[in-house]
Amino acid sequence: MTGHVPPPLRPPEARTTLPLAPTGEPPQLRADAARNRTRLLDAASRLLTECGAANLTMESVAAAAGVGKGTVFRRFGDRAGLLLALLDHREEQLQAAFLSGPPPLGPGAPAAERLHAFGPAVLRHERNQHPLILASRTDPLRNYTVPAHHLRLSHITMLLRRADVAGDPELLAHTLLGSIDTALVHHLTEERGIPLERLEEGWHHLVTRLGATR
Amino acid sequence: MTGHVPPPLRPPEARTTLPLAPTGEPPQLRADAARNRTRLLDAASRLLTECGAANLTMESVAAAAGVGKGTVFRRFGDRAGLLLALLDHREEQLQAAFLSGPPPLGPGAPAAERLHAFGPAVLRHERNQHPLILASRTDPLRNYTVPAHHLRLSHITMLLRRADVAGDPELLAHTLLGSIDTALVHHLTEERGIPLERLEEGWHHLVTRLGATR
DNA sequence: GACATAAGTGGACCGCAGTCCGCTTAAGTG
DNA sequence: CACTTAAGCGGACTGCGGTCCACTTATGTC
Structure with a gap:
């Protein structure tokens, strides 16, 4: 999650030394x-x-x-890469919270509870970083390839499965994440004047409707 | 929907002549x-x-x-404005289809049916225009202010109300539209190899889950 | 410590989006 | 038709993102 080294440029480089730790790549600068x-x-x-x-x-x-x-x-x-790197540090805190923090967001609570807690956690986490996040969104596709997004996505997918929610977990995860996407949230709160609380209610309603009863 | 005239630049200009037609602005060039x-x-x-x-x-x-x-x-x-203008003509056809075309997409069918038909219609409409649409998305917020988006949104909102779907219709409409957003669809079909049919199924499942039974 | 080399550096350079402003012209008015 | 004027025009100009490549340097090896 941490090291953004977009041009690794290291050739395929068949490993001669066995990796002691299964590090995907050596980001050592x-x-x-x-x-x-x-x-x-x-x-x-x-x-x-x-x-x-x-x-x-x-x-x-x-x-x-x-x-x-x-x-x-x-x-x-590129510019987006720099901005993403700036966001990365903050993101780690959120990740720690839902991967290993206290329930109901972290492990320990039933999947449905964690699902319900996830939306508000993200909304509040990003609350003060809208300008930076929006500035980093130049390419509309890039978002989907950012590691942070990937992690959120697989987390939600996992929770949906564990909560035995019917339907296509991957698509549903995308839809859920989309409903609290920064651009949308910014538009709704700033342009339309919708308070964050209403968005949180919307999240809970959506999660409930999908079948994850608390 | 048609005339993109971003810099009208016409000063406030207190109307002296009463407008015969209640045209918001004269886009006459x-x-x-x-x-x-x-x-x-x-x-x-x-x-x-x-x-x-x-x-x-x-x-x-x-x-x-x-x-x-x-x-x-x-x-x-700007550049996005030009690309949007290019998309505008095609968009009108879609609009005609769901505003006044034949059922189940157009009026005449029950709201739930129309809701179910909407997703696939959009997916198929945009199918061949991904590059242009994506190229027009530079500013992540702009999408929400584009007239075409506004129209889709209020259409869905209206259908949700008529179908007596529980919850916040505006937020749900955003979520539904987000689930078939071009960037997401492009990512899923091109990068993840998910066929369009599966996305259509996902749409139907989602709409059903929200309470709009066919 | 001398050497080899891969990694890192920096600033000149390029292309394009977007601005500016003096000139041109369409289209009403009498 | 002469005149007025607001709309339109165009191309020089600016600023920034991004590339390139000749030069420098950290680091591992003998």
Whole structure:
């Protein structure tokens, strides 16, 4: 979840040494690269609060971090990649909460309960990050390939199965996630003036209707 | 639905003449402007099939239509506006089908039937336009303000009410539309290899589960 | 410590979206 | 038809995302 290294560029490289830990890839950066990475993230996060997402240019981030523009792109691939990396840290907290946190969101509660708790948790988690999240959504398809989304999706799918909800679990999971998608939520709350509470009620109603009774 | 005139720029202009028809705005273009508009749309549509959406630049469209670049922007606002205008014509056919076409999609059938018919109709309508639709989605919020989306939304909302579906009709309508959103459908069919038929089944299941029995 | 090399760096460069503003022209008015 | 004016026009210009490649450097090896 953590290391965004879009251009791994490492050739297929048939492993000669057996992997001690089953790490998919070694995201280990060279010392200077790792230092520049954190510098860039710090600079970006500072500029973000100072100037807003709209005024955050790749060049300004590079300048603020004291590195060249090319370095930013090499590390994060593109602008969306940088913004996604900024979101990543926060996302880990949410993930920890639903993967291993206390019930009803975390394990320990019945699947239906966890399902009910999931929507409000996401809504509240993203509540203050709408601008950044929206700014990271340039390509409408990219969202589906982001690791964070994948994790949420498989989590919901798993809960739907465990709760014995009828229907296609994968499609239902997509639909559920779609109903609390940031863009939609932002539109409903900001443009239409619908309070978050009503969205939470909507989530509960939907989950109930799909057959996950509390 | 038809006239995209993003920069009307007409000042508040307290009407002195009473409007004979209650037209919100006069989208009537000057003769030369109207001619250039169709020229631009023709050129764009030609370039689109020849080079694909990705290679469609505003400058190339302008050149192909024999007008200046500024004219394209004045008429369509931005790139997305041009692409949306291209989609508009096709969209009208779909609208005609669910607003005044034959049942079960059009009026005449019970609301639940129409609801069931709506999903497959949209899926099939958009089937061949994914690239163009996706290319028009730059701003994740814009979709919600597009007239076509608004119309679909209020249509679904109306059907949900008439079918006496329990819950918040507006939120449910958003959720239903989200479940057949182009980006999602494209991802599921192209990336995940899920056939359209399965998506249609998913739609029927969802609508049924929400309480609209056939 | 000398060496090899893969990884990292930075800034010149490119293409395109979008803006600006002085010029042109369609279309009412008398 | 002469005149007025608001709408339209076009292309130079700006700013940013993204690419490229010659140069530098960290790191493992002997």
